[in-house]
Amino acid sequence: MEEKLMAKSAIDKLFNPKSVAVVGASRHSGKIGHAVLYNLVYGGYRGKIYPINPNANEVLGLQCYPSVLKVPEEIDLAVITVPSVLVPQVMEEIGQKNISTSIVISSGFKEVGGEGAKLEREIVEIAKKYGIRFLGPNCFGVIDTWNSLNTTFSSQSPLKGHIAFISQSGALCVAILNQGLMEKIGFSKFINLGNKADIDEIDLMEYLADDPQTKVITLYLEDIRQGRKFVRTARKVVKKKPVLVIKAGRTEEGEKAVSSHTGSLAGMDVAYETAFKQSGVIRAYRIDELFDAAEAFANQPIPKSEKVAIITNGGGVGVLLTDAASLNGLKFARFSQKTIEELHKFLPPFASFRNPLDVTGNANEEVYFNAFKTIINDPNVDGVITASLPLQIMDERKLAHLIGEVATQVKKPVIGCFMGGEEVEEVEDILRKYNIPNYTEPERAVKAYAKLVRYKKILEELNMEENVVTFDVNRKGVAEIFKKLREENRTRLTEIEAKQVLENYGIIVPKYRVVKSLEEAVEAAEDIGYPVVLKIVSPDIIHKSDIGAVKINIIDEKKLRVAYQEIIRNVKKHAPKAVVHGISVQEMVPSGIEVIIGGIKDPQFGPLVMFGLGGIYVEIFRDVAFRVTPVSEREAEKMISEIRGYNIIRGVRGRTRGDINFIKETIMRVSQLLEDFKEISELDINPLTVHEKGGFAVDARMKIKY
Ligand code: ACO
Numbered sequence: 001m002e003e004k005l006m007a008k009s010a011i012d013k014l015f016n017p018k019s020v021a022v023v024g025a026s027r028h029s030g031k032i033g034h035a036v037l038y039n040l041v042y043g044g045y046r047g048k049i050y051p052i053n054p055n056a057n058e059v060l061g062l063q064c065y066p067s068v069l070k071v072p073e074e075i076d077l078a079v080i081t082v083p084s085v086l087v088p089q090v091m092e093e094i095g096q097k098n099i100s101t102s103i104v105i106s107s108g109f110k111e112v113g114g115e116g117a118k119l120e121r122e123i124v125e126i127a128k129k130y131g132i133r134f135l136g137p138n139c140f141g142v143i144d145t146w147n148s149l150n151t152t153f154s155s156q157s158p159l160k161g162h163i164a165f166i167s168q169s170g171a172l173c174v175a176i177l178n179q180g181l182m183e184k185i186g187f188s189k190f191i192n193l194g195n196k197a198d199i200d201e202i203d204l205m206e207y208l209a210d211d212p213q214t215k216v217i218t219l220y221l222e223d224i225r226q227g228r229k230f231v232r233t234a235r236k237v238v239k240k241k242p243v244l245v246i247k248a249g250r251t252e253e254g255e256k257a258v259s260s261h262t263g264s265l266a267g268m269d270v271a272y273e274t275a276f277k278q279s280g281v282i283r284a285y286r287i288d289e290l291f292d293a294a295e296a297f298a299n300q301p302i303p304k305s306e307k308v309a310i311i312t313n314g315g316g317v318g319v320l321l322t323d324a325a326s327l328n329g330l331k332f333a334r335f336s337q338k339t340i341e342e343l344h345k346f347l348p349p350f351a352s353f354r355n356p357l358d359v360t361g362n363a364n365e366e367v368y369f370n371a372f373k374t375i376i377n378d379p380n381v382d383g384v385i386t387a388s389l390p391l392q393i394m395d396e397r398k399l400a401h402l403i404g405e406v407a408t409q410v411k412k413p414v415i416g417c418f419m420g421g422e423e424v425e426e427v428e429d430i431l432r433k434y435n436i437p438n439y440t441e442p443e444r445a446v447k448a449y450a451k452l453v454r455y456k457k458i459l460e461e462l463n464m465e466e467n468v469v470t471f472d473v474n475r476k477g478v479a480e481i482f483k484k485l486r487e488e489n490r491t492r493l494t495e496i497e498a499k500q501v502l503e504n505y506g507i508i509v510p511k512y513r514v515v516k517s518l519e520e521a522v523e524a525a526e527d528i529g530y531p532v533v534l535k536i537v538s539p540d541i542i543h544k545s546d547i548g549a550v551k552i553n554i555i556d557e558k559k560l561r562v563a564y565q566e567i568i569r570n571v572k573k574h575a576p577k578a579v580v581h582g583i584s585v586q587e588m589v590p591s592g593i594e595v596i597i598g599g600i601k602d603p604q605f606g607p608l609v610m611f612g613l614g615g616i617y618v619e620i621f622r623d624v625a626f627r628v629t630p631v632s633e634r635e636a637e638k639m640i641s642e643i644r645g646y647n648i649i650r651g652v653r654g655r656t657r658g659d660i661n662f663i664k665e666t667i668m669r670v671s672q673l674l675e676d677f678k679e680i681s682e683l684d685i686n687p688l689t690v691h692e693k694g695g696f697a698v699d700a701r702m703k704i705k706y
Contacts, residue, residue: 010133011199011207013101015144015189017076018047020151021068021099023090024082024106025051025059032105033081034059035153036141043157044148050075068097075099079141079151084108087137088122095130102127103151104136110195111138124197133203139194140170143177145187146213152192161186162215162298163291164208166201168193168222176287184432185291186298188213202226202233209237216297218290219245227275227605231628234279239462242297242455243281246290247272271602274626278635280458282451292437292444293451299435300413303383306453307333309375310356312387313363313394317419318356320442321387328450332356333381342374355381361391365399373406376414383452385445387417396420396427404434413452417445466632469668475676477504482679482704491681491703494537495544496584498700502685505673507666509697511587518564522557524585531555531588534563536571540578542701547574553588589696593649593658594687596624597666599674601681601705607674611636611667613645614687621645631671636664649690658690666697681705 020040024033033053040049041060051059054066065071068078068090078094080087084106094102109120120137127134135142141152145160152173158180167173170192180187188211191204201219208214217237224230224247237243247269276283284290308330312318325332332355335343340353346367352358359371368388376384386403390396396418407414416431416438418424428438439445478501485493493501499509513524514537525532536549544550548570551563567583594614601607605628612624625639640646640663651657666688674680682703689698 010100011203013076014103014135014142014191014199015149015211016147017101017149019050019074019076020045020047020149021050021052021065021071021075021078023052023068023078023080023094024086025053025056025064026081027053027056027059031081032153036079036081036105036151037062039150039152039154039157043150045150046148047076048073052078068093068099071097076101077151078102080104080106080137082106084116084119084137088119088126091123091126091132091134095126095132098130100132102132102134103139103141104134104194104197105139105141105153106136107138109137110197120195120197127198133199134197135191135199136194137197138170140173140192142192143187143190145189152190156181158187158190159184161188162213163187163218163294164189164191164211164214164216165218165220166191166193166204166208167220168196168201169220170194172220172287176291179287180291183291184429185295188215196225200225202230205237205243206233209240214241216241216294217243218294219243220248220287220290221245222248224272224275224604227271227602228628231275231279231605234275234281235462238280238458242451242458244284244290244293244297244451245276245281246284246287247276270626271605271608271628274608275605275628278628280462282454282458288444289447292439292448295437296413296415296448296452297455299437300415300452301411302452302456302459303413305382305456306331307380307382308385308449308453309333309335309378309381309383310385310387311359311368311372311375312356312389312417313359313361313368313391314387314389315358315360317387317389317417317442318358321385321417321446322356324443324446325385325450328446330446330450330453333378335375336378336380339374339378339380343371346370361389362393364393365395365402368394368399369402369406372403376406376410376412381412383413383415383449385415385417385449387419387442387445390420390423396423397430400427400430400434400436404431404436407436408434413449415439415445415449417442464634466634468630468632469672471506471669471672473506473669473672473676474504478673478677482677482706485704486706490539491705492539492542493702493704494539494581495535495700496537496581498683498702499697501673501702502697502700505669507669507685507697508694509700510589512584514582514584516582518561521564521583521585522560525554525557525560528585528587532560533586533588534560534567535584535586536567537581537584538571538575538578539581541571541575547571549575589689589698590691592689592691592695593656594689595649595658595663596684596686597663597670597688598685599670599680599683601674601678607671607678607680609639609667609671609674611639611663612643613648617645618686627671629671629675631668633664633668636667636671639667640664656692659693659695662694663688663690666695677704679704679706 022037025037026033051064056064109116143150173192431438515521534551554560596614598610607629612618623644649658684701685697
């Protein structure tokens, strides 16, 4: 607990320091250390500033110190702008001076490899030794607009506002900063993570969750190194405020070599997509989309539901907004009778009196405003997108004021879609005064609004109870199977071993017996009951059917004898070197709905469970759902219902339905198995044959890593 409190106050000093030292405060205006000092001195920061430079007496009129150790007072934050080779020594001095927080702007660390990576490890060690928390290295620094603190070498500061931006790229910080100024977007904090050798996005999200000036957290990320911690933390943060992310690197290039279906379906991006979805983090795919939504969150309340009203004075814009609204999951509120009667009083008879409401080009600002006021006060309407085109008879500036006055009175979101050329800028400034974000493109307005609705739903979901069931299982039995594999230096389980693992976790498999001779096979088939299936049992043969080592639907002893010999012949011919454990005689279960349940271990996010329809559905349509484990009962249910093939399982059009509770339970049991045994790297139950009541894991593959 104490450690946590300490950590938090160290991060707080990144934004809220009482004093800052710039180590490497250069005398020369073209250097980064000089620019950082300049931004602190002239950016309005009110704390104490200490330039550190052994080669100077004063810089920018401030007394210089040769080292932080020579500063007589306490220092809260040290910004380092000396060449990388000098950073370890500086970090030592920072530790000796008891400075809790530092920003390492210097480049030349892990990003350059070799010696740089060594230097980075060195500074991490020194920081650990003294308990210093640091941002970077190779970073742009931070800006806190509310404290007028700018520790970067930017040429300008962003406008004050309520959006926090955390970026893994320094270059993107600079670009967004300038674009933000052009578009008048207000920021609370601006942070570049750099190499993330210590402080990362998780620490910062946690801190910003309680920052009163931040209403929405936006992130640009290239990787997440502590995936599980990210999910855990994000779920807590999202309950307090929305988190929006752009995650770069979505292509599947570099996908790992995998042998299971689950593995090949889990491309590089699946774990991220899954983790964001599970933690309630809203993903954007473009920078403008990210900040459009951020502006809506920073300025407007969250709607009670997806029921929106659209008002416009131009039919075409109304159509565009309507299409976009439908595509983005918004619902059109039904106007009450009272609203319609009221509208009839001032709208021309040829106006539409339904939602979306077209007040027509006939409407001046008074008429438009009366309509706006009427619909926003309709109890069926939970928010409004207000669109307007510049027309001669309409004073849009006046309209913007009128709308703004009313919008600030109601607790419903209002998003603007005032379109037009340069003249719209003035109108946008007016709307901004009333905290109404405006988008000159209908789809952008709708998408921003839709994210408000999405967040509302996310909050509802996150606040639902999550019940992670723990089944009574035979953990020891599985540990023994894995121990044996390790002893034999094997990573791939045979089908029988994989099924034994599943049985230990209460997952039902068809009856089977492994035999070593034809006579034993005949006996086993008698005991199990015809029809049966014969399969080779070998750790070296993965694709058994491909070489004719699986025979199904064997209805009597005569057929069994033939099938047995054929398998032996095929294996001798196609896999002469394979180690063979025997042949398994298995119960042939009746056909049913074939689904796949799989597992994969992601290097950042740990185990993921997959569910989908089996057979061609999984291969061609990739119709699958993933979740980071552990999977709760509700999540398992959602996995089943969110795939496109859900109706097939539900048994539409007279088809037999599958036992959804059985699938749900199997997903949860697999989740528990993956949680308990982190050495499982790949797992496929394919197919899991599902009947109206229960089902069987008919085939299974599993691989471990140790
Ligand atoms: N303590 C304090 N100051 C010292 C010390 C010391 N031990 N030793 C030397 N100094 C002084 C120097 O005398 C110099 O001051 P002066 O110009 O008055 O003489 C000052 O520190 C800077 O040292 P230089 O050797 O001149 O280093 P320079 O300024 O050329 O470069 C820098 C240092 C900026 C850290 C450089 O090595 C670097 O890494 N640049 C890239 C930074 C970067 O891009 N970071 C990522 C940002 S993200 C983005 O790209 C947007």
